[in-house]
Amino acid sequence: MLYSGYQAWNDMLAPARFGAQIALGMRDRMGPAAQWAMPRRLFALMDVFQGAKLTHKRPAYDIGTVTSGNAQVAVREEVALDLPFGDLLHFVKDEVDAAQPKVLVVAPMSGHFSTLLRSTVVTLLRDHDVYITDWKNARDVPLSAGRFGFEDYVDYVIQFFQHMGPGAHMVSVCQPCVPALAAVALMAEDKDAATPKSMTLMGGPIDPNAAPTAVNDLANEKPIEWFEKNLISVVPLRYAGHGRQVYPGFIQLSAFMAMNMERHGAQHRELYQLLADGKTVEADKIKNFYEEYFAVLDMTREFYIETVDLVFQKASLAKGELMHRGRLVKPGAIRHTALLTVEGERDDVCAVGQTSAAHGLCTGLRPHLKRHHLQPGVGHYGVFSGSKWESQVYPQVRNMILAMN
Structure with missing residues (x-):
């Protein structure tokens, strides 16, 4: 019912949005009159x-x-490995x-697409051969593709490295x-030849x-059954993944x-005022941000529920209790x-101390073989995007990779 209600609301607003789009298309044909105040x-x-x-x-x-280096080089996208719930996408510089x-950017599956890390990728491309985990919208994945849970995410990362x-x-x-x-940890214990040479963990x-932050409080104030009952919905019939249980991106x-x-x-x-004042360059910066921010991705029920349970409620990895397909995960095996x-x-999403616990x-x-960088003056997104990411955080990442390459 939750997803169907959201879809009905969207359908109801569609004619009005289409009308607004048509009206905006007329703006360029109005000539100087389009620049009048009203x-x-x-x-x-x-x-x-x-x-x-x-x-x-x-x-x-x-x-x-x-x-x-000292040149502008072209970049093209190439799907290096196509899996049902996500691709290994390669940004090729011929x-x-x-x-x-070679760097694998492991992107979040948390309601947004991996393109949220576009600026991270652009910066890394200066000095690296970059790949990214390009996750697919669960509502577009047919039921025949099977399940995708926390363990499957781990398996995908391993497959991508291999x-x-x-x-x-x-x-x-x-x-x-x-x-x-x-x-x-699993690859290291198995002495897998594809085990990465370095791992940079940012704001995790x-x-x-x-x-604990407000995010942690929200995850812990209700039992896991509450999340299952109140936040999981079924993909409507019109989509390829119809019938799949998901945690909708709009939630x-x-x-x-x-x-x-x-x-x-x-x-x-501010966006309205900038547009009304004719300051389109400044307005476009806000519009571009929200175009990305409002692009949402549904997660499978099992991945969302297992993440809330294992990562936030039980903190299984930190307690040394995380299992993967019946096998204990041992970070101590990483040598x-x-x-x-x-x-x-x-950072008010993942506060200071949460990520450095990995040490x-x-x-x-x-x-x-261990380093930690605390970036002053930035919140969550400033860790991996923006001016301080480029000028202060990225050099730390680049130097670590260079030292271990």
Whole structure:
């Protein structure tokens, strides 16, 4: 009923949004009259209304060229490995002659598409051969593809590294730090030749109890049965994954926005004013952010429920109790994969102490293979995007990879 109600609401608003889109299309044909104060205000209102909608398709990465070395080089996307719930996507730079370190960016599956890490990828592409876990929207995956739970996420990370081959490095951002660390631990214990040379964990809940935040409180204030009963819905008939039980992306986005509703409201008021004042360049920055932010991805029921249960409620990895297909995950088995943890001073999603807890778990690593970077003045997103990511965090990541390559 939850998903059907959301879909009915969307369908009801569709004609109004279409009308706004048609009206905006007329703006360019109005000539100078479109720049008069009253039309500009009306068009600004329609622009904000038309843009304030959720989409369920992955936005384009749209990385045409990057600076690599002293030159601008073209970038093309290539699916290196296609699996039912996610692809191993390779950002190929054909014009780079010298081999660069291979890096797998392990992206979150937490309501948004992997394109949320576009700026992270662009920065890494300067000096690295970059791949990313490009997760698919669960509502578009047929039931015949089977289940996708926490253990499957771990398996996918392992498969991706094995496909990339020996000598790769890992950069994991936010929520997947737990399954990513588990994957490396399992590979290390198995002496897998594709075990990454280094792992960078950024703003991830390795031990959520080390410094609980509002996110942790929300995950712990209800029993796991409550999440199952109230937040899981069934994909409607019109989609390829119809009948699949999912945690809808629109619920996750609502939860994110509720944490900063005042800020989001202020941003949209500012957007309206900028458009009404004809300041399109400044307005486009806000529009581009929300175009990405409002692109939502549904998670399978099992992945969401197991993540809440294992990562946030039980903190299984931190307690040494995380199992993978009947086998205990042992971070202490990691002996040769260097560890870098990165935290943001003002991170209110994954507070200081949660990610650095990985150092206490990786007991098999000698001190010179462990590094920690606390970035002053940034919140959660500032750890992996923005000016301080580029100028202060990225050099730490690059140096770790260079040292271990």
